[in-house]
Amino acid sequence: MARNTRIIQLIIILILITFFFSGCWNYRELDDLAIVTGVAFDQAENPDKILMTTQVVVPKNLGSEGGNGPTFINVKSTGFTVMEAVRNYNAKLDRRPFFPFTEIVVFSKEIAREGIAPYLDFFIRDPEPRSQAWIIISDSDAQDLLEEFANIEGIPTRALRQMIERQQGAMSNIASSDVVEFAQAFHSKSRQPVASIIEIKGEGKEKEVLLKETAIFNEDKLIGTLDRSEGRGYLWIINKVESGIIVVEEPGLSNDKISLELLLSQSKMIPRITGDKLEIKIEVSMESQIAEQMGDLDLSKHDVLQSLERRQAAVIHNEIMAAVKKAQDLRTDIFGFGQAFTRKYPKEMRSLEAKWDEHFPLIEVSTEIKSSIRRTAVQTRPLT
Amino acid sequence: MFNYLAKKFNLVRLLRKQSTQNANGKKQSGLKISPHLKQNLETLKKTFKESNDFVIREFSFGSKEEPINVALVYIEGLVAKTSINDDIMKPLMYDSSFAGFINTYQPNDIIAFIDERLLSMADSIKVSNLEEVVEGCLDGHTILLVEGETQALSISNQGWERRSISEPQGEVVVRGPREGFTETLRINTSLLRRKIHNPDLVLEMLKVGQKTRTNVCIAYIAGIADDGVVQEVKNRIEDIKTDAILESGYIEQFIEDAPFSPFATIGNSEKPDVVAAKLLEGRVAILVDGSPVVLTVPFLFIEGFQSAEDYYSRPYYSSLVRILRYMGFLFSLYGPGFFVAVVAFHQELIPDALIITISSAMEGTPFPVALEAIGMGIVFEILREAGVRLPKAVGQSVSIVGALVLGDAVVSAGFVSSTMVIVVAFTAIASFVVTSHSDAESIIRFVMTLLGSALGLFGITIGTIGILIHLSALRSFGSPYLSPLAPISWLDLKDTFLRFPLWAMITRPKTIGWNNYQRESLDLIPKPPQKKKDK
Numbered sequence: 001m002a003r004n005t006r007i008i009q010l011i012i013i014l015i016l017i018t019f020f021f022s023g024c025w026n027y028r029e030l031d032d033l034a035i036v037t038g039v040a041f042d043q044a045e046n047p048d049k050i051l052m053t054t055q056v057v058v059p060k061n062l063g064s065e066g067g068n069g070p071t072f073i074n075v076k077s078t079g080f081t082v083m084e085a086v087r088n089y090n091a092k093l094d095r096r097p098f099f100p101f102t103e104i105v106v107f108s109k110e111i112a113r114e115g116i117a118p119y120l121d122f123f124i125r126d127p128e129p130r131s132q133a134w135i136i137i138s139d140s141d142a143q144d145l146l147e148e149f150a151n152i153e154g155i156p157t158r159a160l161r162q163m164i165e166r167q168q169g170a171m172s173n174i175a176s177s178d179v180v181e182f183a184q185a186f187h188s189k190s191r192q193p194v195a196s197i198i199e200i201k202g203e204g205k206e207k208e209v210l211l212k213e214t215a216i217f218n219e220d221k222l223i224g225t226l227d228r229s230e231g232r233g234y235l236w237i238i239n240k241v242e243s244g245i246i247v248v249e250e251p252g253l254s255n256d257k258i259s260l261e262l263l264l265s266q267s268k269m270i271p272r273i274t275g276d277k278l279e280i281k282i283e284v285s286m287e288s289q290i291a292e293q294m295g296d297l298d299l300s301k302h303d304v305l306q307s308l309e310r311r312q313a314a315v316i317h318n319e320i321m322a323a324v325k326k327a328q329d330l331r332t333d334i335f336g337f338g339q340a341f342t343r344k345y346p347k348e349m350r351s352l353e354a355k356w357d358e359h360f361p362l363i364e365v366s367t368e369i370k371s372s373i374r375r376t377a378v379q380t381r382p383l384t
Numbered sequence: 385m386f387n388y389l390a391k392k393f394n395l396v397r398l399l400r401k402q403s404t405q406n407a408n409g410k411k412q413s414g415l416k417i418s419p420h421l422k423q424n425l426e427t428l429k430k431t432f433k434e435s436n437d438f439v440i441r442e443f444s445f446g447s448k449e450e451p452i453n454v455a456l457v458y459i460e461g462l463v464a465k466t467s468i469n470d471d472i473m474k475p476l477m478y479d480s481s482f483a484g485f486i487n488t489y490q491p492n493d494i495i496a497f498i499d500e501r502l503l504s505m506a507d508s509i510k511v512s513n514l515e516e517v518v519e520g521c522l523d524g525h526t527i528l529l530v531e532g533e534t535q536a537l538s539i540s541n542q543g544w545e546r547r548s549i550s551e552p553q554g555e556v557v558v559r560g561p562r563e564g565f566t567e568t569l570r571i572n573t574s575l576l577r578r579k580i581h582n583p584d585l586v587l588e589m590l591k592v593g594q595k596t597r598t599n600v601c602i603a604y605i606a607g608i609a610d611d612g613v614v615q616e617v618k619n620r621i622e623d624i625k626t627d628a629i630l631e632s633g634y635i636e637q638f639i640e641d642a643p644f645s646p647f648a649t650i651g652n653s654e655k656p657d658v659v660a661a662k663l664l665e666g667r668v669a670i671l672v673d674g675s676p677v678v679l680t681v682p683f684l685f686i687e688g689f690q691s692a693e694d695y696y697s698r699p700y701y702s703s704l705v706r707i708l709r710y711m712g713f714l715f716s717l718y719g720p721g722f723f724v725a726v727v728a729f730h731q732e733l734i735p736d737a738l739i740i741t742i743s744s745a746m747e748g749t750p751f752p753v754a755l756e757a758i759g760m761g762i763v764f765e766i767l768r769e770a771g772v773r774l775p776k777a778v779g780q781s782v783s784i785v786g787a788l789v790l791g792d793a794v795v796s797a798g799f800v801s802s803t804m805v806i807v808v809a810f811t812a813i814a815s816f817v818v819t820s821h822s823d824a825e826s827i828i829r830f831v832m833t834l835l836g837s838a839l840g841l842f843g844i845t846i847g848t849i850g851i852l853i854h855l856s857a858l859r860s861f862g863s864p865y866l867s868p869l870a871p872i873s874w875l876d877l878k879d880t881f882l883r884f885p886l887w888a889m890i891t892r893p894k895t896i897g898w899n900n901y902q903r904e905s906l907d908l909i910p911k912p913p914q915k916k917k918d919k
Contacts, residue, residue, distance in 0.1 A: 026840070029752055
């Protein structure tokens with residue numbers, strides 16, 4: 001009995017103690033935090049320093065009880081390192097910046113050309129930032145992308161994130177990567193990273209942003225770009241095309257166009273080593289439906305559809321080959337061909353991997369495209 | 385801990401002394417009925433301290449020369465007067481003259497004759513002890529004492545005011561019987577009999593409470609209930625040495641397995657159909673005179689999630705509701721605690737879109753979120769208590785004030801964030817889903833809120849582990865409290881998270897009805913009519 005009571009006393013004391021731990025044990029009230037939704041990096045005036053711009057939301061102006069003030073503010077800070085710049089916010093901002101809701105990380109083209117790995121380390125090492133933030137390369141100054149532009153979301157960073165994600169689902173012709181994907185590609189010897197480039201157009205009220213093209217990185221340095229059709233070529237190869245419109249010309253004399261809406265696509269890369277020759281075959285099997293025709297083709301005929309299918313395959317083939325050519329010219333294996341070879345020929349790759357940038361441009365790429373048009377939507381005959 | 389305090393004040397020793405004295409001082413009246421009627425009546429009068437509801441009606445009958453003096457004693461209000469008039473006094477005073485009554489001088493002949501030939505009452509027993517006479521009176525019997533006889537007749541013609549059978553307020557059903565137990569033990573046992581037409585339904589009477597001498601009835605079905613459990617229930621009830629048993633809750637608190645646990649280890653119900661179902665699963669019911677709440681043991685944790693209606697309606701919706709009950713239970717335990725933990729410690733767990741809504745709602749509220757949660761929890765408990773105790777008309781105004789003033793004004797004044805009000809309000813509603821465990825729910829909810837605000841999810845994890853350890857250590861009359869979940873019994877999961885169709889519930893719960901395991905034949909699933917194989 002006496003022992004029991006002692007144990008009970010002990011438990012009560014222990015429970016009581018726990019309530020006093022709360023002070024310095026990571027207890028953070030939500031209204032002491034500045035929620036960071038995006039970060040932009042530019043070159044500061046002092047060439048050794050970083051200019052960091054963060055976008056934080058102003059909760060009191062958001063939500064149903066929101067006021068009329070600005071819904072976000074951009075705060076700038078400088079430092080020799082990212083972490084220093086982050087800490088310097090405490091001298092500029094009335095709340096502690098809180099990074100888990102960071103949705104985008106923007107780099108100016110200048111910085112991207114010099115290499116973005118030093119900046120990304122913070123996002124991977126620190127437990128706070130989410131590693132799913134999209135990496136964006138800004139055509140102009142990175143901080144300008146965080147300024148207000150025409151959007152519906154109300155918060156520029158959130159609008160940019162939505163744009164990237166929408167684009168992937170609906171157009172699939174600009175590649176993008178988040179912090180983790182970028183870091184994985186950066187660490188890999190046989191694959192190189194890519195990112196989206198966003199361009200600002202117009203000024204003041206007419207300012208709008210545009211997802212422009214795909215940036216190609218060698219290690220962490222920006223060395224080139226893929227335009228939209230090359231971008232889709234890239235995505236065909238890495239099996240990331242989700243949807244999109246393929247425009248082909250009608251067979252026959254007229255130059256009328258037909259839009260084919262992609263329904264389904266699967267692709268595979270099949271590497272083969274014969275002797276010294278490295279070959280890779282891209283197998284794409286895809287289905288689409290006719291989304292619109294501008295001419296007056298009778299789509300109920302089988303041979304018409306067959307010829308459209310052939311044209312469709314040709315478009316895909318061209319896109320793929322254009323992307324490959326661009327990458328091979330830049331000697332940058334953005335597709336992960338190296339990885340595909342490593343998986344199939346681990347022994348051979350051990351010697352090839354060291355000088356992969358020399359071997360990559362020599363790879364012979366071929367395509368095999370299973371193109372099919374499933375249906376003609378709700379109309380078979382032309383409008384006229 | 386209470387023991388500890390009591391010891392501290394030397395109470396235990398003091399009380400022990402007294403109780404042994406009490407035990408010695410008992411058994412003072414083993415008095416036999418004396419042949420002198422007057423003397424008996426004097427003793428009885430003294431015993432009842434001249435209370436004015438104790439009635440003595442003396443009269444005589446028989447021949448003028450040799451009248452037989454008798455007395456009826458009863459307590460007014462407990463007996464049916466018309467039956468005394470018509471069935472006791474009338475036969476004695478009027479019919480006896482036709483009965484060919486011959487005075488003999490064998491002792492107790494008169495009593496026997498009255499009992500056998502004159503009295504037109506169904507239920508009468510002979511008693512020879514004054515103590516039994518007193519007890520009989522108190523139970524509402526009418527006692528017939530006869531001059532010169534050492535026996536008396538205890539005639540059962542109780543007739544007191546009783547509440548009629550009505551639908552229990554606490555267990556309303558849409559589909560199912562509406563009748564509920566009342567305060568009268570006999571009616572309650574009859575309700576059970578009417579559900580289970582079987583001589584195996586055993587009803588055993590005990591008297592508990594040294595002052596109140598309350599009738600307690602143990603009901604079980606011989607052949608299904610475990611004899612050990614029945615014996616244990618009897619032993620525990622017989623061991624209760626207390627003044628008063630005013631409600632079945634008294635019994636519950638004296639015999640429960642885990643008096644320090646927030647979780648009840650004894651179930652209760654006001655509905656005969658529920659109790660009958662539990663008896664048929666092998667449980668033991670304890671009915672207490674004066675209480676419409678019948679106790680059932682053993683009580684398992686999952687019984688709190690079962691409702692009578694689950695079995696009366698078809699299994700699909702019942703199963704859905706069952707799952708919702710578990711969800712409601714979990715939410716009501718963890719709601720505020722989890723919310724505080726996430727909002728104050730683990731903001732990164734909140735989805736992107738939600739954090740802005742939450743933080744904009746929290747903007748400008750003066751109190752820390754932990755204090756908000758605990759404060760609102762207390763406010764809710766106060767509101768509930770106020771609403772329950774007040775008369776219906778006033779209770780409604782309490783809920784209006786509570787809902788409008790506290791819910792709306794507090795938010796618009798910026799005292800408490802609207803998300804917190806939503807969380808607390810939803811938790812409150814969720815806590816009504818599982819009523820059996822609602823006491824435990826409220827207590828644990830507060831503990832969880834405190835843990836969540838002190839240690840975040842770490843604290844909630846610790847609390848959860850603590851609860852699980854506690855629950856799995858509990859037993860109710862020999863059955864593991866968490867069964868059939870722990871120890872797992874796959875077959876009994878038929879009636880745990882889902883309610884299987886009745887034709888699939890072939891066995892009784894393993895830990896309770898194990899000695900008569902099968903309750904229905906296999907292959908009861910309804911099928912289209914089969915072609916009969918004719919001869």
